[in-house]
Amino acid sequence: MTSVRNPAVRTTRVRTSRSRNSRSNRFNPLAHVLVWFYALLLLIPLYFMIISAFKDNADIFNSPFAFPTSLSFDNFTNAWTRASMGPGLINSALVTVIAEIITLVLAIPAAYAIARAGGRIGGIVEKFFAAGLLIPGFAALVPTVILSIALQLFHTREFLYLFLPATVLPLSVILLTQFMRSVPAELEESAMMDGANRLRVLISIYIPITIPGIATIAILNFLTFWNEYLYALILAGPDPDVRTVQVALPGLVSQTYTQYGVLLAGALITMVPVYIVYIILNRRLEDALLQGAVKS
Amino acid sequence: MKAFRVTAVIAVSAAAIALTGxxxxxxxxxxxxxxxxxxxxxxxxxxxxxxxxxxxxxxxxxxxxxxxxxxxxxxxxxxxxxxxxxxxxxxxxxxxxxxxxxxxxxxxxxxxxxxxxxxxxxxxxxxxxxxxxxxxxxxxxxxxxFVWPVWYNMALLNQAGITTVPTSTDELISDAQKLNDAGIPPFIIGGNDWSGQKLFLQIAQSYMTPDEATAVYSKGGYCASPDAMKGINLFTQLRDANVFVKDSQGYTADQMDAAFYAGKAAMMSAGSWAFGDAPADLQSNVQLGGFPQPSGGSYDKPTAYQGxxxxxxxxxxxxxxxxxxxxxxxxxxxxxxxxxxxxxxxxxxxxxxxxxxGTPAAIDNKITAAAVNDVPKVVDYAVMPDTVVPGALDDPMIRQTSLAYAPGTDAQAICSSLDSLYTS
Structure with missing residues (x-):
């Protein structure tokens, strides 16, 4: 690196740098318009859902974006009772939490092993997980149903506990592997010199350092598990004791006349846990994204 | 130690709940x-x-x-x-x-x-x-x-200078013109779902005998049947005369109901399941009837479905x-x-x-009363497709009939697409 000895040159460079900074910080109306426009695009569906949850069909179809004339919670109570959403939320929570735990318990050690494997086998295993991404979800439906029947687990939550982690393991392992690779090998070496075994290294070094990555995976998996519909419908079935809230919700769709206000009120109820989890984990997610940005 | 015990109890309880499927x-x-x-x-x-x-x-x-x-x-x-x-x-x-x-x-x-x-x-x-x-x-x-008649909002028809419901397709085209001129959307239908499919098949059988309609709807052969083709041509003629509201191919039955209930269309085809949701102030303006028929058609009166x-x-x-x-x-x-x-x-x-x-014992709803008392006198009943069209074809047929409501789709394209369902 060459240092700048001439003060005049240094001043010029500083000025140039400040000039660049001030240019980049200058108010850019086009950027602001685009950002606000994008934010509006995201907010419109949410606004529509919220106001429609307080309306009847006539108001929804005839004045879709008008504010509701009353703020009665009848649609919410109707949705709650007619779709048995209470048990549905409990079932969804059970399925999501247990599947999440199983996924992380399997994915974290797998990612650690792949990240630290130096030989060809590690590469082959990583490619094996990557190949899992190529299987279209719908293609696995029939074999999965047959498997659940053969295991006597058809129309039970237990099969969802086992099946859902299998659907997200490839992406979870591959993403976590990248986070694990960012951990300096020297940390592991010094810990092992101090007598730590692999499990201790994983728990005390790798997991704390890769928490942002684990949080990212957890959020992505939470959204996948919570919003799962097709497999939950077919594998767990419609019984209120077993069905998830996403399967309960379409029970509000009638064959001849659907009350969309009630349906959208039910949809809003199902979204609440997603927002709560996001609020809890969003800082970790942002950390993970920033970590990636700094690296790049 | 106590914390461990509490955690263990919680974990075991959670596992028990989780496994109680x-x-x-x-x-x-x-x-x-x-x-x-x-x-x-x-x-x-x-x-x-x-x-x-x-x-x-x-x-x-x-x-x-x-x-x-x-x-x-x-x-x-x-x-x-x-x-x-x-x-x-x-x-x-x-x-x-x-x-x-x-x-x-x-x-x-x-x-x-x-x-x-x-x-x-x-x-x-x-x-x-x-x-x-x-x-x-x-x-x-x-x-x-169910009874599945055509609903006419007489208040809107009167606004356009129409005093009686149309009984022939010529009258329907003429009335639709008057309604459009008065800025009133004429006939609303959920072209994007089953309601549009049923109306399409109701019009398509206008020139077919019930036996012929049953044969064509159960086995195909729309293009090969001259009477079916006349019916499909009638459908395109009505569509191109703007009898149906603009963008009908995108509407659903729920949107149709809501628009008619709000007085935003003068006519619709809907069954008795929709009677109960009709606003009270609309009920006195509604007259039930059948779908108008062409001259030379198979039915003497306008048609409705029942089943x-x-x-x-x-x-x-x-x-x-x-x-x-x-x-x-x-x-x-x-x-x-x-x-x-x-x-x-x-x-x-x-x-x-x-x-x-056989019929509702206490009839408070004016539309239900009209369906029981008036509709049987003024309509003939068309072949109800639900039990005739093979079950596996129903969903793909709805996609095809939705396209039929789109302007520019000619009768030959419509019949070919329907026939292809029966051979694929």
């Missing part, structure tokens, strides 16, 4: 009946359903477990049969997929039980005929029927088992008790298949 389908317990139903709780018909369930539970001491499913009911039922976990009884309409249930062995024919349970004499013969398959087996127990396929009971292979069939009999028979049938007819605003109470 019970089957969604038929219970092994002979005293429990699982019923998969499309009738939603919290609605007038749902209240009648709850009342009947309570009565049967009280009379038998059995536990009747209602499992509600909306539009997903056929899919849920069929996949549960694959796992041997289907409900003992399914309450749904006879249309689309359920049309093939007995043929495919996922439901047991009601013919096996109708006489033995004493229900044949209680059910109108037309209803039993409607539920027969091509082998003459009655597929399920018919219960709720008994609105809902009924299917007995599943699980329900037909010796341990369950007695309870199934008591549950289904209770629905045919005169008081219950009358209550259901009143709640649904439509006829039931029960002879003793």
């Amino acid at each position: 019970c089957s969604a389908g038929s219970s092994e317990d002979a005293n429990t009946l699982t019923v998969l139903t499309s009738i939603q709780s919290g609605t007038p018909t749902g209240d009648v359903q709850d009342k009947i369930v309570a009565e049967v539970e009280k009379a038998t001491g059995a536990n009747i477990k209602l499992v509600q499913a909306g539009e997903t009911l056929p899919d849920v039922y069929e996949t549960s049969v694959a796992g041997g976990k289907e409900a003992d009884v399914a309450i749904t309409n006879l249309a689309e997929k359920s049309n093939d249930w007995v043929k495919n062995g996922v439901a047991v024919p009601a013919s096996n039980y109708l006489d033995a349970w004493g229900l044949t004499a209680k059910i109108t013969p037309d209803a039993l005929d409607a539920w027969k398959d091509s082998d003459g087996k009655v597929q399920g127990f018919p219960y709720n029927g 008994y396929t609105g809902s009924g009971f299917f007995v599943s292979p699980n329900g037909a088992k010796d341990a369950k069939i007695g309870l199934v009999q008591k549950f289904i028979s209770a629905w045919y008790e005169p008081d219950n049938a009358a209550a259901y007819a009143a709640a649904s605003n439509g006829p039931t298949a029960v002879i003793a109470t």
